Amino acid sequence: MGHWLLRLIALIIDGIILGIIAAIVFFVLLIPLVFTGAFLDLWLGWGYVFLFPLAIGVLMVLYFLVLEVSWGGTVGKRILGLRVQTVSGGKISFGQAFIRNISKIFWVFLLLDWLIGVATPGDKRQKYSDRLAGTVVVQGGQAFASVVPPPAPASQ
Secondary structure, three states: OOHHHHHHHHHHHHHHHHHHHHHHHHHHHHHHHHHHOHHHHHHHOOHHHHHHHHHHHHHHHHHHHHHHHHHOOOHHHHHOOEEEEEOOOOOOOHHHHHHHHHHHHOHHHHHHHHHHHHHOOOOOOOOHHHHHHOEEEEEOOOOOOOOOOOOOOOOO
């Protein structure tokens, strides 16, 4: 299966997980709003048009950020044998994860990130933000490379 197709399937899996989390959070927050009457103000106003997509985007960025730094990939990526790492093969930092995932705040930005990455010269496995962050998504669950290889024993 193609690299980008695997990443799309991983994104769909992660989207389902995030949708479930968002629904739970939404309904937990919704109950007090219904009883106070603030729900109608929010629903009938423009709040739901801007706040809900923004909240989902922030949740998405946080989900990807935490899992990619701590686990090397999201649930969807790990199921499909994908791993996020630095271009040199190391574990990504919090800053690198933030840079590579900030485009997920809104789907149009993610689409543009992907299109620019595919249309410009460079590693075709990278979105544009991956290039900025110095990260790449690899297949096969490759282990992280050590930063410094151990020295070879001296033979005498």
